[in-house]
Amino acid sequence: MPKTDRRINRTRRQLADAFIQLCLERDYEQMTLRDLTERADIGYATFFRHYSDKESLLNAILEESISTLISSVNALSDQPELMMTTLFKQLLEQPERYQMLVKTRHISHLLERVMTIGSAMFIEQFAHQLKANIPPDLAARHVIGAVINLIEWWLEPSNRIDPKRMGELINSLIMQPLKDNPALER
Amino acid sequence: MPKTDRRINRTRRQLADAFIQLCLERDYEQMTLRDLTERADIGYATFFRHYSDKESLLNAILEESISTLISSVNALSDQPELMMTTLFKQLLEQPERYQMLVKTRHISHLLERVMTIGSAMFIEQFAHQLKANIPPDLAARHVIGAVINLIEWWLEPSNRIDPKRMGELINSLIMQPLKDNPALER
DNA sequence: CCTTTATGATACAGTGTATATCATAAGCTA
DNA sequence: TAGCTTATGATATACACTGTATCATAAAGG
Numbered sequence: 451m452p453k454t455d456r457r458i459n460r461t462r463r464q465l466a467d468a469f470i471q472l473c474l475e476r477d478y479e480q481m482t483l484r485d486l487t488e489r490a491d492i493g494y495a496t497f498f499r500h501y502s503d504k505e506s507l508l509n510a511i512l513e514e515s516i517s518t519l520i521s522s523v524n525a526l527s528d529q530p531e532l533m534m535t536t537l538f539k540q541l542l543e544q545p546e547r548y549q550m551l552v553k554t555r556h557i558s559h560l561l562e563r564v565m566t567i568g569s570a571m572f573i574e575q576f577a578h579q580l581k582a583n584i585p586p587d588l589a590a591r592h593v594i595g596a597v598i599n600l601i602e603w604w605l606e607p608s609n610r611i612d613p614k615r616m617g618e619l620i621n622s623l624i625m626q627p628l629k630d631n632p633a634l635e636r
Numbered sequence: 637m638p639k640t641d642r643r644i645n646r647t648r649r650q651l652a653d654a655f656i657q658l659c660l661e662r663d664y665e666q667m668t669l670r671d672l673t674e675r676a677d678i679g680y681a682t683f684f685r686h687y688s689d690k691e692s693l694l695n696a697i698l699e700e701s702i703s704t705l706i707s708s709v710n711a712l713s714d715q716p717e718l719m720m721t722t723l724f725k726q727l728l729e730q731p732e733r734y735q736m737l738v739k740t741r742h743i744s745h746l747l748e749r750v751m752t753i754g755s756a757m758f759i760e761q762f763a764h765q766l767k768a769n770i771p772p773d774l775a776a777r778h779v780i781g782a783v784i785n786l787i788e789w790w791l792e793p794s795n796r797i798d799p800k801r802m803g804e805l806i807n808s809l810i811m812q813p814l815k816d817n818p819a820l821e822r
Numbered sequence: 823c824c825t826t827t828a829t830g831a832t833a834c835a836g837t838g839t840a841t842a843t844c845a846t847a848a849g850c851t852a
Numbered sequence: 853t854a855g856c857t858t859a860t861g862a863t864a865t866a867c868a869c870t871g872t873a874t875c876a877t878a879a880a881g882g
Contacts, residue, residue, distance in 0.1 A: 457848065457859050479665060479743070482838060493861040498840065556742055557665065584805065585797065588789060592809060595785030596778065603777045611771065619770065623778060627813040641880065643828050668869060679830040684871065 535617035721803035
């Protein structure tokens with residue numbers, strides 16, 4: 451592990467924090483690298499020693515966040531509702547970070563990234579009990595997109611209802627309607 | 637109506653067409669105004685005689701598109717499924733335009749714009765039959781966001797299934813699960 | 823046909839990006 | 853702690869893009 455120098459970690463942490471702040475205060479496009487390095491309190495040129503451009507930093511933050519989320523949720527793929535509850539609890543650890551990520555979803559290609567990861571999981575879990583005449587591609591896209599949509603809503607501070615309840619709602623509003631047997635609804 | 641000069645309409649049409657093309661070929665952020673005016677085959681400085689910046693042009697395209705969609709769908713607010721079918725038929729008139737709009741949703745604030753328009757419509761239509769324990773804010777956001785999500789999926793050329801079927805799917809996957817009586821499901 | 827106005831071409835200032843250089847400070851290792 | 857290594861800060865610079873101003877020309881409308 452060649453990346454242990456405290457200065458490197460310190461600089462990158464300051465950059466990520468400043469990036470999240472400025473992205474929520476202003477906007478991704480309007481934030482300049484001068485704004486960013488000033489807020490992070492590092493030299494302007496130092497930025498390029500770590501990332502090639504603004505988007506590269508965004509992607510680094512995204513990949514780190516995805517790793518964190520996957521490892522906290524991966525073992526629960528056979529219990530969708532619990533998995534969702536756990537996911538929302540995890541989002542609560544760093545809400546601003548995830549708010550930033552959904553806000554910049556089209557720049558970081560968040561949806562495509564999560565589709566790649568989530569589709570296999572979804573197919574394995576739902577394919578055999580999928581309601582007839584629902585194209586599997588549409589179903590997978592609907593689940594992933596609708597969950598991200600509710601996450602974006604929920605991350606607004608005034609909307610942060612109980613994670614357990616969010617799990618139940620996602621199950622009844624998104625998951626169950628895809629299944630063959632409507633009697634299973636809660 | 638002071639805006640009838642043919643040259644003005646011609647210039648704006650060329651700019652909008654070029655904008656849609658470049659936004660789908662490359663990306664919104666990477667597209668420069670030089671690229672745009674060159675593709676549109678107009679002088680660089682001419683752009684600023686019509687729009688103050690790139691985002692201003694995007695908003696003009698968005699507002700025009702929203703007007704078109706509203707007027708084609710407005711009368712059907714009491715028949716959600718037919719409204720959706722009609723909506724998808726309308727999207728088919730200019731698919732690239734709407735693809736561009738969903739791709740740039742965070743810059744144009746598409747979701748907020750549609751929420752403003754759609755929430756009232758949704759409340760009136762669904763509030764009295766909403767399943768217990770579902771926050772109305774969440775319900776409205778879920779409908780709007782999930783429909784836009786499926787529109788984005790459907791606009792991919794290989795996913796353009798029959799509009800009527802899309803109306804049915806949206807009804808059974810998004811609308812009905814919000815309602816109190818599960819027996820109404822198709 | 824004549825007036826009005828939108829356009830094209832060009833020049834220019836201002837701003838942001840990305841790279842290079844060098845002295846200094848901070849971290850690592852023995 | 854001493855000495856080596858490396859990340860940082862400050863600065864200069866080339867380059868691209870934005871947005872404005874100007875003027876001659878072409879196109880539209882009456």
